[in-house]
Amino acid sequence: MIDPAPMPHAVVIVTTEHFPSVKKRLAESDTTVVSEADFLQVQDTLLARAPELVLMHSAFATTSRGASFISALKGKPADSGTAIRVFIEDEKAPLLITETSLSIEDALLETSRPLERAGTRQAARHPMNRYPVAINGDAGQLIDLSVSGAQVQSAARLRPMKVARLVLPDKTGDIRLQGTTVWAIAVMAAGAMQYRAGIEFVNPDKRMLAAFCARYGGAPDPTLHKA
Numbered sequence: 001m002i003d004p005a006p007m008p009h010a011v012v013i014v015t016t017e018h019f020p021s022v023k024k025r026l027a028e029s030d031t032t033v034v035s036e037a038d039f040l041q042v043q044d045t046l047l048a049r050a051p052e053l054v055l056m057h058s059a060f061a062t063t064s065r066g067a068s069f070i071s072a073l074k075g076k077p078a079d080s081g082t083a084i085r086v087f088i089e090d091e092k093a094p095l096l097i098t099e100t101s102l103s104i105e106d107a108l109l110e111t112s113r114p115l116e117r118a119g120t121r122q123a124a125r126h127p128m129n130r131y132p133v134a135i136n137g138d139a140g141q142l143i144d145l146s147v148s149g150a151q152v153q154s155a156a157r158l159r160p161m162k163v164a165r166l167v168l169p170d171k172t173g174d175i176r177l178q179g180t181t182v183w184a185i186a187v188m189a190a191g192a193m194q195y196r197a198g199i200e201f202v203n204p205d206k207r208m209l210a211a212f213c214a215r216y217g218g219a220p221d222p223t224l225h226k227a
Contacts, residue, residue: 010053029104058086083183085112105187126217134167147206158184158197
């Protein structure tokens with residue numbers, strides 16, 4: 001059971017098989033690891049003090065327990081900002097969390113994707129090596145980019161369901177984009193609080209974005225480029 005202490009930054013829900021290894025890897029972080037087998041025992045506590053980030057397997061998200069939990073989380077005020085994410089590859093992601101040299105926060109984010117994008121056809125997502133951009137007028141970094149959205153990081157606070165304006169500097173002329181912040185969480189970077197967020201673009205110029213990705217981006221993530 002989760003004790004009455006303040007709710008952790010993140011909650012990771014894993015299979016019974018992966019529970020010991022993931023719990024060991026995250027033991028020193030502000031993260032609670034819950035076995036799917038024990039989920040019903042802690043569900044009410046999680047809903048009463050919702051964390052900023054919840055990760056789970058996509059298969060668990062489709063169960064009655066998972067679907068009910070997700071629905072309850074989404075019913076909370078948008079400003080609470082709980083990001084619901086699923087592992088990119090159900091069998092491998094927990095092992096990546098265990099073995100990766102990334103920080104805990106980045107490992108959780110890099111091995112998962114927003115729930116809404118799981119199992120759907122998506123545009124190719126190109127890693128952007130923290131390309132410098134402007135987010136709502138503040139300096140930020142571009143984590144990845146597609147013709148439909150972006151993942152960014154900034155010292156300025158980003159809130160879910162708020163309008164986001166993104167400027168991509170380019171030698172051919174700045175690319176200005178507008179969208180909606182669909183998820184946002186706080187992470188530690190270089191000893192300071194930063195905000196990682198996913199932005200969904202509104203009426204983007206896809207041809208221009210595809211060209212930008214080709215110029216500055218890495219090889220696209222194959223897990224987001226299939227039916």
